[in-house]
Amino acid sequence: MDIGKTVGLEYGPPTRNAFGDALAAIGEENKNIVVVDGDVGNSTRTQYFAEEFPDRFFNMGIAESNLIGVSSGLAASGKDVVAASFAAFLLGNAYDQIRMGVAFPQANVKLVGSHSGISIGEDGPSQMGIEDIALATSLPNFTVIVPADAPATKAATRALFSFDGPAYLRTGRPKVPVVYTNEEVDFEIGKANQLRDGRHATIIACGLMVAAALEAAHTLSEEGFEVRVLDMHTIKPLDETAVKLAAEQTGAIVTAEEHLLHGGLGAAVATAVAQNHPVPMRFVGINNQYAESGEPEELLQKYHLMPEDIAQAVRDAIDQKQKDN
Structure with missing residues (x-):
C-alpha cells in the first residue's frame, strides 16, 4: 500500500504484531494475565505470549462461543483475561456469549479482533471484519478501541489493563503507516x-x-x-x-x-x-x-x-x- 507515503509516513509493523509484542511484555509484569485464543494465535499474534507463558495460554480450537464461555469463567475466578480471534469470528460467531457472559456481568475480559476491515486482502469477505465496531459498541459499558498504527496499538494494549471491565481492541493484518513516530504515544482512553x-x-x-x-x-x-x-x-x-x-x-x-x-x-x-x-x-x-x-x-x-x-x-x-x- 502507498497510503501516507506522499506526506512522508513510513510503514511499520501490522497492528496485530504490535499487540502481540505488547501483550508478551505486559505478561511479564502482570502474572495474573491469561490468554485464550481460537486456534489462530499465529495470526492474532497471541503466539508471542504463548511462547513466553505456556501455562497461562489456552487454545480453545475453532470454537469461539466456547472460547468466550471459558474466558468469562476465568474472569469470574479473578483473572485478567485476553480473548482473541479474527474480528469476524470473535464478534460474529460468539456474539450471544459475549452479550451474556461478558457484557451483562461486566466481566474483566479484553476481546481482541484481528484481521479487521477489508485490507486483509485475498482472504475475502468470510474473514473480513466489517461489522465488529457496530457489534462491540452496541454492548452496554464496553470500551472499544481502534488504534492507528503499531506504537498506538502498544499503548492501547497497555491501556486495556488500566481498568476492570470488558473491552474490544481492533487490530489489522497489513503493515500500516506509522503516524506516531515517538514510541511514547500520548494515549488516553476516551480522548482523541x-x-x-x-x-x-x-x-x-x-x-x-x-x-x-x-x-x-x-x-x-x-x-x-x-x-x-x-x-x-x-x-x-x-x-x-x-x-x-x-x-x-x-x-x-x-x-x-x-x-x-x-x-x-x-x-x-x-x-x-x-x-x-x-x-x-x-x-x-x-x-x-x-x-x-x-x-x-x-x-x-x-x-x-x-x-x-x-x-x-x-x-x-x-x-x-x-x-x-
Whole structure:
C-alpha cells in the first residue's frame, strides 16, 4: 500500500504484531494475565505470549462461543483475561456469549479482533471484519478501541489493563503507516488525539484511515483548505468534547473508517454532532455491502477508502457549509 507515503509516513509493523509484542511484555509484569485464543494465535499474534507463558495460554480450537464461555469463567475466578480471534469470528460467531457472559456481568475480559476491515486482502469477505465496531459498541459499558498504527496499538494494549471491565481492541493484518513516530504515544482512553489543526473542516478517523486522513488534509492544504485531523482511537466512550469543538470551530466534519457506515465511527460522531452542534457532515466507509477478495490497496480503491475519497468528502462538506451560510 502507498497510503501516507506522499506526506512522508513510513510503514511499520501490522497492528496485530504490535499487540502481540505488547501483550508478551505486559505478561511479564502482570502474572495474573491469561490468554485464550481460537486456534489462530499465529495470526492474532497471541503466539508471542504463548511462547513466553505456556501455562497461562489456552487454545480453545475453532470454537469461539466456547472460547468466550471459558474466558468469562476465568474472569469470574479473578483473572485478567485476553480473548482473541479474527474480528469476524470473535464478534460474529460468539456474539450471544459475549452479550451474556461478558457484557451483562461486566466481566474483566479484553476481546481482541484481528484481521479487521477489508485490507486483509485475498482472504475475502468470510474473514473480513466489517461489522465488529457496530457489534462491540452496541454492548452496554464496553470500551472499544481502534488504534492507528503499531506504537498506538502498544499503548492501547497497555491501556486495556488500566481498568476492570470488558473491552474490544481492533487490530489489522497489513503493515500500516506509522503516524506516531515517538514510541511514547500520548494515549488516553476516551480522548482523541489532534494530529493537525485547521479551520475549514475536520476529519475524524480511526485505524488505517488516520494516515489516509493526514494525506487528504495535505492535499486539501494545497488547495487552500486547512483541515483539522483527529485520531478518534476510542470509539466508545467517544470524545464528545473534541467532536463538539470541531463542529463549533471548523463548521464541517468528515468521518473515515474501514468499517460499514452503519453503526461505526461515523454513526457515533453523527450522534454527538446532532446532540451538541449540528454541522454539515460526510461519511467515508464501506457502504452497505461486503467486499471481495483482492489486493489490499485495490480493495480500498474500489470501495472508496482512499485519501482522495476523504478529500472529496471534505470538499463536499465545505461546499455545503458555505451554502448554508
